[in-house]
Amino acid sequence: AQSVTQLDSHVSVSEGTPVLLRCNYSSSYSPSLFWYVQHPNKGLQLLLKYTSAATLVKGINGFEAEFKKSETSFHLTKPSAHMSDAAEYFCVVSDTGGFKTIFGAGTRLFVKA
């Protein structure tokens, strides 16, 4: 069975400082892993995805994530936060076909001026 745990429900950073959003997953086979972002009252947008190619994945808006199989982690990082990054972020695990897609509970990112 698959599962996803986002280790922080809220993260607060100052503008210009690094962002780290943590995600651990559990899967009985080689999963696909994703990060999605949701701005207030909007749908979800794909930030980046890992699908068994390079373990360091670069996404949009300067975000990247590293797949670490030994730690079953897929943490999301950004070197320098921007006010526009304030949103909710979801870590997602999926089987290859995408039929069984499991979302984490979400991490709300606050960015202080």
Next chain:
Amino acid sequence: NAGVTQTPKFQVLKTGQSMTLQCAQDMNHEYMSWYRQDPGMGLRLIHYSVGAGITDQGEVPNGYNVSRSTTEDFPLRLLSAAPSQTSVYFCASSYSVDRMNTGELFFGEGSRLTVL
């Protein structure tokens, strides 16, 4: 391309009423799905479909029905609404399973449902 379109964006129902949330996509995606989003719980899969005429249950299917008569449309029906179904509902679609389906989902903007 409009992508994934959901209607209505907002709806208020009384307990026991029925309604249908509409979802349409114009990307020729075979896979479509419905999620509900509740605070602190992420998104939970209600039902999904891998093609016209094929549907299956997700994590939380009770109280909801779906059908898929065309590739483009995937409506979600609430037969007898309950306050526990107050939520934000998202429709999502994805590429054909015959291609390299990596599970990337394309979402609509959501439908906010309140059941009194």
